[in-house]
Amino acid sequence: xxxxxxxxxxxxxxxxxxxxxxxxxxxxxxxxxxxxxxxxxxxxxxxxxxxxxxxxxxxxxxxxxxxxxxxxxxxxxxxxxxxxxxxxxxxxxxxxxxxxxxxxxxxxxxxxxxxxxxxxxxxxxxxxxxxxxxxxxxxxxxxxxxxxxxxxxxxxxxxxxxxxxxxxxxxxxxxxxxxxxxxxxxxxxxxxxxxxxxxxxxxxxxxxxxxxxxxxxxxxxxxxxxxxxxxxxxxxxxxxxxxxxxxxxxxxxxxxxxxx
Amino acid sequence: xxxxxxxxxxxxxxxxxxxxxxxxxxxxxxxxxxxxxxxxxxxxxxxxxxxxxxxxxxxxxxxxxxxxxxxxxxxxxxxxxxxxxxxxxxxxxxxxxxxxxxxxxxxxxxxxxxxxxxxxxxxxxxxxxxxxxxxxxxxxxxxxxxxxxxxxxxxxxxxxxxxxxxxxxxxxxxxxxxxxxxxxxxxxxxxxxxxxxxxxxxxxxxxxxxxxxxxxxxxxxxxxxxxxxxxxxxxxxxxxxxxxxxxxxxxxx
Numbered sequence: 001x002x003x004x005x006x007x008x009x010x011x012x013x014x015x016x017x018x019x020x021x022x023x024x025x026x027x028x029x030x031x032x033x034x035x036x037x038x039x040x041x042x043x044x045x046x047x048x049x050x051x052x053x054x055x056x057x058x059x060x061x062x063x064x065x066x067x068x069x070x071x072x073x074x075x076x077x078x079x080x081x082x083x084x085x086x087x088x089x090x091x092x093x094x095x096x097x098x099x100x101x102x103x104x105x106x107x108x109x110x111x112x113x114x115x116x117x118x119x120x121x122x123x124x125x126x127x128x129x130x131x132x133x134x135x136x137x138x139x140x141x142x143x144x145x146x147x148x149x150x151x152x153x154x155x156x157x158x159x160x161x162x163x164x165x166x167x168x169x170x171x172x173x174x175x176x177x178x179x180x181x182x183x184x185x186x187x188x189x190x191x192x193x194x195x196x197x198x199x200x201x202x203x204x205x206x207x208x209x210x211x212x213x214x215x216x217x218x219x220x221x222x223x224x225x226x227x228x229x230x231x232x233x234x235x236x237x238x239x240x241x242x243x244x245x246x247x248x249x250x251x252x253x254x255x256x257x258x259x260x
Numbered sequence: 261x262x263x264x265x266x267x268x269x270x271x272x273x274x275x276x277x278x279x280x281x282x283x284x285x286x287x288x289x290x291x292x293x294x295x296x297x298x299x300x301x302x303x304x305x306x307x308x309x310x311x312x313x314x315x316x317x318x319x320x321x322x323x324x325x326x327x328x329x330x331x332x333x334x335x336x337x338x339x340x341x342x343x344x345x346x347x348x349x350x351x352x353x354x355x356x357x358x359x360x361x362x363x364x365x366x367x368x369x370x371x372x373x374x375x376x377x378x379x380x381x382x383x384x385x386x387x388x389x390x391x392x393x394x395x396x397x398x399x400x401x402x403x404x405x406x407x408x409x410x411x412x413x414x415x416x417x418x419x420x421x422x423x424x425x426x427x428x429x430x431x432x433x434x435x436x437x438x439x440x441x442x443x444x445x446x447x448x449x450x451x452x453x454x455x456x457x458x459x460x461x462x463x464x465x466x467x468x469x470x471x472x473x474x475x476x477x478x479x480x481x482x483x484x485x486x487x488x489x490x491x492x493x494x495x496x497x498x499x500x501x502x503x504x505x506x507x508x509x510x511x512x513x
Binding site: 146155 | 507
């Protein structure tokens, strides 16, 4: 069982590592936070309604991601403001659904902090589907990277930046849907932030930073799962601590020009 | 007759619910250098973004060689945004940015052949010493020259520059215009530049568009940069800042 968990954790870590440089360079860290809490509200709603929590979680999270991107794109709200509203609202709704269900759900706590034992055959299949989605959108990497560098310049070159935005949010949301069981609501957003931030500490091109981030994401997930297995910890905690360890390890070597 | 001409007729530009400038009309041929001058908020940058295809025109027509400008391949227009809009944190090298001039997408990797081709462009624009440098290490003047090299690589029909000399010292400004002169002397490119610097417009452009929410004048520098037109564009504030003291300009009253 541990082999399967290690493989799926490594794949999830790689997926997060691939998305992470986009998240950090587009200042989307809040998005991961907001969406993971929407996932909690979805899971709690499923538990309250006695429905399988995972499909409700997925539907709730994907809808939240698309609504937040739409609101931000229409200029109605800044993305961080939208997150500032969505984040506590989702948490409040999740806790309300749990209170209304009038029975104790131990799995709800697992959703908060992640557990190796939540992962099952369905999650392996879902992880595979997300891998296929990411691979299918790889040809758009250049356009999404260009829009990340300079949105208006990319538009002036005919890049369909809105399509790229929606694809990126869809991939981030898909990762959260499958990653929330491993890492937990509270910590899954770190998967989308820390590998990219760590990889960006060292000089290099965006492509190099992305490859580095994938390696950091995968290795920290595998090491974190091994630590969780060994010390009987929630997986999210050990993986995030390994990620932070990598960040601190590389931090002394960072050197970016602060001013031009 | 319309070949290689950019024709802008009754153009109104802006954002949903907001008009930045209206009734803009001018015609330019290859080799022309148009300076767009006006106060902050006068609509200069919005006009540039509309020409660059970033914004759709509110109304009016934009034609190149008799066809809608939007039908012109995006590779035939090179847009250089304001330097303040460039991210300092994005990890990128000089060569990567120049390569986007050819492909219009961000390169995952650069083959030796690509690098050689980029280096030859950098040599032509005198920035070969910047090879391998990260964008975050460059000065404003160096970054402008990288953007111009990117445009040079593209060999565009239309070159759009939004306030390229803002924040540059005298030498960096001179370097910039020496590259622009290469474009101008080739006679193959229409150059449109937004600037606050009236002296620069007078020295380098052969056409000047004055805007302040609407078109005030579009003519040759000596005909457009009159005290009357500048006062209409900038109001009385222009006098205080010495805007109207242009050596050789027409100081009519």
